[in-house]
Amino acid sequence: MLDQSTICAISTSPGMGAIAVIRLSGSEAIAIAGKSFRSPNKNKKLIEQAPNTLHFGQFTNQQEIIDEVVMALFKAPHSFTGEDIVEISCHGSTFIQQKILEVLIENGARMALPGEFTQRAFLNGKMDLSQAEAVADVIASSNAAAHKLAINQMRGGFSKEIGALREQLLHFTAMVELELDFSEEDVEFADRSELRSLTERIERLLRKLKNSFQLGNAIKNGIPVAIVGETNVGKSTLLNALLNEDKAIVSDIHGTTRDVIEDVVNIHGTAFRFFDTAGIRETSDHIETLGIERSYSKLEQATVVLLVVDTHNPYPLVKSRIDKIRERISPGQTLIIVANKIDSGLRDTIQQLEVLDLADNEKIVFIAARKKENLDELIDHMTHSVNIDTVEQDVIVTNARHYEILKHAHEAILRVLNGLDTGITGDFLSQDIRECLHYLSEITGEISNYEVLGHIFKNFCIGK
The missing domain is CATH 3.40.50.300 (P-loop containing nucleotide triphosphate hydrolases)
Structure with a gap:
């Protein structure tokens, strides 16, 4: 899924302002930006500079000076996307912004797709899918309450809740499936009363998360x-x-x-x-x-x-x-x-x-x-x-995709409870637990496909 090409885009709001920021990400980001960077110290090469540093100079197109800029360098894996990143701060003229983009593309970069920087952060393991979706919510937040919700999710509050559920379910499904290997010996590795207690706790939490969507x-x-x-x-x-x-x-x-x-x-x-x-x-x-x-x-x-x-x-x-x-x-x-x-x-x-x-x-x-x-x-x-x-204080669901998945996960865990009541065999019990696990994994992106990712990130701004 991960495209290895170097991408570029304007990351600040469209239009003219005092300052604009143009971002590049990819293995060739520093080399591509360096082709057009001219430092006051003529011997200074951008590719040789330390990470997390700022460099003042001119952005040029061959001999033509386009603008005076500041370039910020971030090197993999310690960057937003997990790749080498260059952020070029230039004057906010729309002509200057477009000219710098044209030169970067001539130097070997390509225009980023909507949300592609955040998508690369997800694919490179810098954040999970629910955190990536929260980036868009932070950008779109128009009041303090919505901002708090988005920040909490972006920092992993929701992911931690889901991760804790998955860990507990994984332990028990492993125990149940181990029983299947010893079915002839009539051994029980998974304590059914403990499994019921856990399942009831998970059902209450899933119901709470699902019901919080209305408020969120x-x-x-x-x-x-x-x-x-x-x-x-x-x-x-x-x-x-x-x-x-x-x-x-x-x-x-x-x-x-x-x-x-x-x-x-x-x-x-x-x-x-x-x-x-x-x-x-x-x-x-x-x-x-x-x-x-x-x-x-x-x-x-x-x-x-x-x-x-x-x-x-x-x-x-x-x-x-x-x-x-x-x-x-x-x-x-x-x-x-x-x-x-x-x-x-x-x-x-x-x-x-x-x-x-x-x-x-x-x-x-x-x-x-x-x-x-x-x-x-x-x-x-x-x-x-x-x-x-x-x-x-609480994790509150604001994303319609998460709400739909939580509904399916809740239905699956109710089937587990029903199975424990009726005493169904371990193989059917395991199937329902795994179905619940599958839905929880879809939220964080541990199970995902390109179509789902494309649908999520196409709604982002270009440059984010």
Whole structure:
């Protein structure tokens, strides 16, 4: 799979800037860069210099000076790709960048494919596949929480969890298969009670990792927050206050919002994806009915549901609205009841809402959205509800490929548990354990094929 040619690409963002970095990797990287490098000390040859050093000079095309550059040398195996690497820092003119690339290609390099530097790092054993995929997530991270997840995975947090599982399973499958060689002697090398205990631990961990994808995917793409409630309770006013702009039309006319309005905002380092939905009420308007159906759909998809209620209404009516939405909330969702218009609401309604019995996944906050009163308290409830602190402590799955593989691995380990219950023979037991091992190995890349690698790395930027 490993192409031995020397590759080159621009590693900084496209366009013009103060400085650009052009990277080469391969056995001929230093020799190719050295053909066009002219040091102030005319006797200095790049190929003879020590690794991990910087060298100032001119980048030339024969006698033509293209730019003054700094060349950084990294020699195999102590580099990002595990090969010789040269990083050329030049001025950020797009003309200069392209000219240097042209000369490097004339000198014997070729243009890198998308993600090829990271792919070589994987193929040369500098990182496993899940760490390589995390490189793309680090580059794409747009908020502090997503960045923490990607850094943890790139540093091998996820890989360590998977590696520990594999080691334990490998030990037991070896013991089970050893029994097959001594089947006539009726010997048992693998303690079945110990195997059951291990299998149960692995099943719990695989289930936890698999279930963490919902949170991980939400953090990566923005925590989905559905703003729901009846018409004219202040949902659009609340969205505008949270976004600090007039995103949604605000009117005293009922049913103004007929479709879902969506926007993303970064709050305290976490991205929240807000959905302002159509007001929920009985209506004969076909278009408004479609909007209400979408409101319920977004409610089901949300991690956090902001149920906006109007404190101008009598408490029994408000309570019935809350109970109606409660019926649609799952244990994995957080319901924040937003009692709006407290600056002019009914005192009795507000007092009874203050003593409302709340479930573990429920909060209540009293606000005046038009005046932006108590918005900070609402934001605190939202950030605490998704438990961002677990990002630093737990391994959280963010990659859809990993999630699919973990589902298959979990199904395989459940078959192992079922086999232990029914007392199936060692050869069938071993087959299920090996299937689970196979899936775990696909995550880290210990078992992979070129088609899978091509699919993963084609989504990377060129130069990464």
